[in-house]
Amino acid sequence: MLKLNIYIYSAIIAASSPAFAEEKVSDLCQFNIRRSDAVDFPSKHAWNLFMYLNHPADKKTGRRDKPDCSIPIGTPGTTVQWEAWRHADEVFLSDGSEPPDFDQKSSDEFSPGKIPEALFTLGGKGFASFHDLSRNFVKRGPPNSNGVSPMFAPDGVFNNGGGETRMNRSTYQFIKDNCLWSAQGQQRYARAILEGKKKDISFPSESIEVKAMWIDFAAQSISEENQSTYYTAEYNGKKYGLSSLHIITKDIPNWYWATFHHADAPKNDFGTPDEAGMPDLLKKTVWKNYRLGGVQIDFVKPTGEPTILSDPYVENGFERSSCITCHATSTISQDGSRGPTQQMAICLLTPDTPGLGLSVDRCKSLIGEKYFSDGKLDVERGAPLPEWYVKGGKTAYFQTDFLYSLTFRTQGKNETKPAPARCNW
DSSP: OOOOOOOOOHHHHOTTOHHHHTSOOOTTOOOOOOTTHHHHSHHHHHHHHHHHHTSBBOTTTOOTTOBOTTSOTTOTTOOBGGGGSEEHHHHSOTTOOOOOOTTOOOTTOOOOEEOOSSOOOOTTOOOOOOSOTTSOOOOOOOOOTTSOOOSSOTTOSOSSSEEEEEEOHHHHHHHHHTTOSSHHHHHHHHHHHHTTSSOOOOOOTTOEEEEEEEEETTTTTOOHHHHTTSOEEEETTEEEEEEEEEEEETTSTTOEEEEEEETTSOOOSSSOOOSSOOOGGGTTSGGGGEEEEEEEOSSBOTTSOBOOBOOTTTTTTOOSOBHHHHHTTOEEOTTOOOOOOHHHHHHTTOSOOGGGTOOHHHHHHHHOGGGEETTEESSOOSSOOGGGGEETTEEOOEEOTTOTHHHHTTTTOOOSSOOOGGGOO
């Protein structure tokens, strides 16, 4: 019997607790995590992360960052590991105040997901689409000052279907330690960078953030039989299914990006091949119904061509885009002014994107006419333009290390009382 080695590093299972790293881990945690796989075997790395994140959470100890290795992945009635992490709305509070400790329990704990008790077997017949593909499945929040709606509704997880963002301990703690939980805190941090008191934002290599998209079963007329092919959640009398799961980890400097979706998701031509294949361990669980949509580890290919990666639900309407390029436009400034935008990133790749109100003429005004000739882009680019971060000849906009949750989730969340003294550098 082959026994898998469990490589426990702090991005995965709290290396901040040395005692845990020395524990004997049950064979029921069958994920083999190697940071080097992010570059060497990116599809394999994606599936190992998928198995870790979707392993049952440990409800016995109350540890938010520890899976329960006494039960197997896919056990009916269990809640997955990533749902035990902090939700973005628990990080960026409405009054701009400091969030609680990562492990602190609260009365509004929100982890409603469960593995279906009765799994539906398709018997090799394949997946018949039951979505109306002409509809827009992505529930977006209200337009911001630039006229673009956030992809993940900031007013909660379920709003006729929608998205949520969750962070592991390392990601959460960095935000807390550096007072980045409010708009004013981010302005103070940017000012400290300019004054040489702080370095550019750079999350620890242990950091992970996940973004999950859910669909409303009733709104999409999904039969009870097909509902059991999803990881499901119930909230306010409605039932939802997990449609997509974005995973980003700081395994490499510009983060490692992977996206999974339900097998019945709309067709998407802008993923990457799965070079590893689904692990056998998942093939008798509800997770057999999910597919690796693609991975991304750099802005460009070795040939200089931009890399493309999107999700059919999250990027609905602007599928020909790049996760890493869009996220590179997330910035802070000392006066709160907005730097580059996601539209600008998309203009580098697909300027004719009506779903975001983009056209060649609009993109010329956003990134400059010098990048166009004969009514089209001179060259498609994967990396952001250096001038985006400069104002008056000096750097004015500082990247948030690719995490758009910092800038999206603090919109309108102003401090109502003085920040802790340690937050004034």
